[in-house]
Amino acid sequence: MWRRRLLPLVLSTCILAVWPGWSTAGLLPQNSSEQVEITFWDSIKDSRNAGDYEAYLKTYPNGRFAPLAKARIASLRASASGASSASSTTSAAPAHVPAAPPASPTGAPAPAPAPIPVPPTQRAQPAPPARPAAATPSTAGHEIKDCAACPALIEVAPGSFTMGNNKNDPSEKPAHVVTIAHAFALGKYPVTIAQWNACVAAGACQRLTDIADHDQNAPAHNVSWDDAQQYVKWLTKASGKAYRLPTEAEWEYAARGGTATRYWWGDQMSQGKANCKDCGQPWRADGPNAVGSFAANPLGLYDMGGGVWEWVSDCWHSSYKNAPVDGRAWDQPYCEARVIRGGSWLDGHDYMLSSTRFKYDQSVRYTANGFRVAREMK
CATH class of the missing domain: 3.90.1580.10 (paralog of FGE (formylglycine-generating enzyme))
Known part of the structure; x- marks a missing residue:
């Protein structure tokens, strides 16, 4: 009946929630800034791209997940830096290590109005x-x-x-x-x-x-x-x-x-x-x-x-x-x-x-x- 989507979660007041009487395959927006933030975080929490957490902090600098976002950024950057250092000391040709590894297709947020859309598992045609x-x-x-x-x-x-x-x-x-x-x-x-x-x-x-x-x-x-x-x-x-x-x-x-x-x-x-x-x-x-x-x-x-x-x-x-x-x-x-x-x-x-x-x-x-x-x- 309804196609399942995430709405963009950037400085908005929309969240996705199932309304009573509708199929669970469909989602509609409700007003709740707290839920907006939670849904935003859920969409990026498995990402390995530091930029995703930076986007969260820009939108919610004092958010409930801000400390964790900062820790994830530090961890990803330290990992990239360490890999680069190890690569530079080996005699083999160094492999490129990006500053922030791109998100995997399964862990990336879905830009259905939040950073990159998380693909739905069930969606009515x-x-x-x-x-x-x-x-x-x-x-x-x-x-x-x-x-x-x-x-x-x-x-x-x-x-x-x-x-x-x-x-x-x-x-x-x-x-x-x-x-x-x-x-x-x-x-x-x-x-x-x-x-x-x-x-x-x-x-x-x-x-x-x-x-x-x-x-x-x-x-x-x-x-x-x-x-x-x-x-x-x-x-x-x-x-x-x-x-x-x-x-x-x-x-x-x-x-x-x-x-x-x-x-x-x-x-x-x-x-x-x-x-x-x-x-x-x-x-x-x-x-x-x-x-x-x-x-x-x-x-x-x-x-x-x-x-x-x-x-x-x-x-x-x-x-x-x-x-x-x-x-x-x-x-x-x-x-x-x-x-x-x-x-x-x-x-x-x-x-x-x-x-x-x-x-x-x-x-x-x-x-x-x-x-x-x-x-x-x-």
Whole structure:
């Protein structure tokens, strides 16, 4: 009946609890800051990534688990330091020891509104969303590249589609028709580590941690919403074009690629379509694969499901009630929690649905969060 999810637990007042009268396979939010903190901790308590505990301490500096979080950080760093020292004294070629080992797929928190989603063990299969009221583009637009360092873009034609899903997650309701009146361009891939590093070299972006040994063509991750804003500001200056993050409506419109099914490829999971831990090969536990390793959707956009969660411009709202129907960003003053879409390599296939949405505090960096860019076609 309900798809089981964790909601993002960063400076929010939502927790997951089973409401009386609903199936135990479904979870709904309740207000309890204490339970928010407990659920946050439960989602990271087995992690071997120091950054997870740092994220907890940033949100709950005086929390009930703060002493344990500090101890875990010290232990992980001491272990990494000791391993590095031992490696440097051996005559054999030293093996690389990361500063903080990445979380295992079973112990990583699940970004269902808390750091990285803990994959559910039981989840009811949702019915497909309502069919769109008007045609959406089903073929790829032309490719655009505004400068040597700029990400490749795909033109997305205007059109209408049904956004959201009236089954399962309350945050995806109500399904509603959105009409995007003007063409826009969207990144063919998420922004890569190499592209991010071009911004770092220009002195406009901060160097990302825990990605030094990753493929430079892998998506940039461990990126906050604020970091992404720095990047698009630099890209705008470098290219002379007005870059930005996509709106949530633009993102889902493009992710669906003219489809109205659960996934862009249909209503059933299909191996090899997305970079997630049970989506088929290629897959690796320690980081996302290089962009473009999996099939593109009908618009020629890669990795709209899996790889990294992608920041969009909108402020988080707990449902689509009163959401704009013209595709613009749904913002509000003093917003702290922003929407992320698409799922990551650490999640299961149930997070690859075109309608899946979560949130994160905009200043928090988390290992599975990245982004792709957009701009107007004017």
